[in-house]
Amino acid sequence: MSLAGRLLVAAPALGDPNFERTVVLMLSHDDDGALGVVVNRPTDVPITSILPAWQPVVSEPDVVFRGGPVSLDSALGLVILANEDEPLGVRRVRGQLGVVDLDAPPEVVSPAVTGMRVFAGYAGWSPDQLETEIDEGAWYVVDAEAMDAFSSAAEDLWRTVLRRQAGRLSWLATFPSDPSMN
Numbered sequence: 001m002s003l004a005g006r007l008l009v010a011a012p013a014l015g016d017p018n019f020e021r022t023v024v025l026m027l028s029h030d031d032d033g034a035l036g037v038v039v040n041r042p043t044d045v046p047i048t049s050i051l052p053a054w055q056p057v058v059s060e061p062d063v064v065f066r067g068g069p070v071s072l073d074s075a076l077g078l079v080i081l082a083n084e085d086e087p088l089g090v091r092r093v094r095g096q097l098g099v100v101d102l103d104a105p106p107e108v109v110s111p112a113v114t115g116m117r118v119f120a121g122y123a124g125w126s127p128d129q130l131e132t133e134i135d136e137g138a139w140y141v142v143d144a145e146a147m148d149a150f151s152s153a154a155e156d157l158w159r160t161v162l163r164r165q166a167g168r169l170s171w172l173a174t175f176p177s178d179p180s181m182n
Contacts, residue, residue, distance in 0.1 A: 003029040003130075005094025007148060008036065008139040009161055012175040018069040021158040021177075024123050024139075025078070025149045027093050034125040037067035037076060039117070039149040040157035047118055051075065053106045059115040059150050067119025076122055077102050078149055080115040087112040096146050115150045140169060 008024040024036040045064040047055045054077070055062060067076055077100035079090060086092055089104025090112070100109055100116065125133070133139055142165060151157050162173035 003034065003141060005097060005144060007142050007144045007161060008130075008134075009142055009158065011138055011140060012172060014138045019123070023148070023157045023161055024068070025097075025144060027078075027099055027122075029130070031127060033127050034130045036123045037065070037078065037119045037149075038123060039065065039151075040154045041066040042154050043120070045120075051102060051118060054102065054116065054118065057106055057110045057113065057116045059117060060152055061154075065117055065119045065154070067121045068123030070122050070124045072121040074121065075102055076119045078117045078119065079109070079113040080146065080150060082112055082114050085112055097144075097149065117150060140165075142169075 003026040006026050008026060010019045010022045012021075014020060019038070021040075022038045023040045025039050026034060026036040028035045042061055043064050043066055047058045047062045047064060050064060064075070066072075079098045079100045081090065081092065081096045081098050086098065087109050089101040089109055090098045092098045100113075102118070130139075134141060140162075142161060148157065148161065151160070153160070159173045163170055
């Protein structure tokens with residue numbers, strides 16, 4: 001089953017510093033592997049410094065987000081589509097979420113979207129790698145809400161997403177950053 005359009009929430013014990021307390025929006029997932037972007041790591045780099053033409057379209061905060069450890073020198077755009085239409089240069093992921101080709105003219109895309117984020121890099125997994133990590137308990141797979149990837153409080157998204165889950169999973173929202181300090 002494809003995880004495209006769903007969220008991966010890092011388990012508190014995930015030891016990889018690239019993914020500590022991250023929330024990853026999955027953009028593709030098939031037999032060839034998986035690709036997503038970390039949606040809760042804003043940087044201090046303003047959009048105007050790398051993609052000034054897209055600045056009027058980008059949601060607040062209008063900074064680049066660190067999408068993951070792979071290809072940090074590349075940029076990926078995520079948009080919320082205003083309706084069922086897919087403008088030139090946009091590929092729908094699921095529901096209202098789409099990926100935009102940043103070489104497309106912003107004036108063609110902007111009337112069809114209600115929000116946009118730009119990510120430097122992405123998170124990628126080879127075939128079966130993600131499934132193994134999920135089976136080992138490194139990730140929780142949960143449903144995404146349309147605005148998760150566009151939260152104005154991105155730094156709090158890990159706790160926010162966990163808090164809204166049912167049962168024991170919601171308890172993890174209060175898990176301390178350093179359990180040894182308990």
